[in-house]
Amino acid sequence: MPCAFAGRFLTATKFPVGGVFPDYIAAADLNGDGNVDLVVANFGTPSHKGTTIGVLLSKGGGTFQKAVPHPSGGSGARCYRSGGL
Numbered sequence: 001m002p003c004a005f006a007g008r009f010l011t012a013t014k015f016p017v018g019g020v021f022p023d024y025i026a027a028a029d030l031n032g033d034g035n036v037d038l039v040v041a042n043f044g045t046p047s048h049k050g051t052t053i054g055v056l057l058s059k060g061g062g063t064f065q066k067a068v069p070h071p072s073g074g075s076g077a078r079c080y081r082s083g084g085l
Contacts (some may be wrong), residue, residue, distance in 0.1 A: 003083070006010075006038065007030055013016075013062070013063075015056060015064055015067065016066070016067055017042060017054040017056070017067050018040065018053075018054030018055070018067030018068060018069035018070055019042025019044065019051065019052035020042055020043075020044055021042060021043040021044060022040045022041070022042050022043070022054070023041050023042065023045075024032040024040070024041040025038060025039070025040050025041075025045040026038070026039045027039075027075050030055065030057065031057060033058070035057075035058035036058055036062050037055065037056060037057045037058050037064075038054075038055070038056040038057055038058075038064060039053060039054070039056075040053070040055075040056070040067070041053055041072070042054055042069070042072075051071075051072040052069040052070060052071060052072055053069070053070045053071075053072050054067040054068070054069050054070075055067065055068045055069075055070065060064075062079040065080075
């Protein structure tokens with residue numbers, strides 16, 4: 001939530017994260033545009049196989065593009081570590 005001023009927050013905004021049961025989130029500038037992007041590890045469920053890593057690129061001003069889901073390459077995605085991508 002963006003901070004309106006010290007000690008107060010604006011109303012929360014929800015963003016679809018490209019999967020089910022989001023478990024972890026990381027914030028980093030993934031594409032070098034100077035804006036902080038989000039990466040979400042979506043754990044999935046027994047009835048919804050195929051855990052994903054959702055990437056939400058920033059549009060600036062606290063808004064994000066639609067999440068792009070990527071297969072996690074395993075089961076039960078739990079975390080993400082940002083670095084030089």
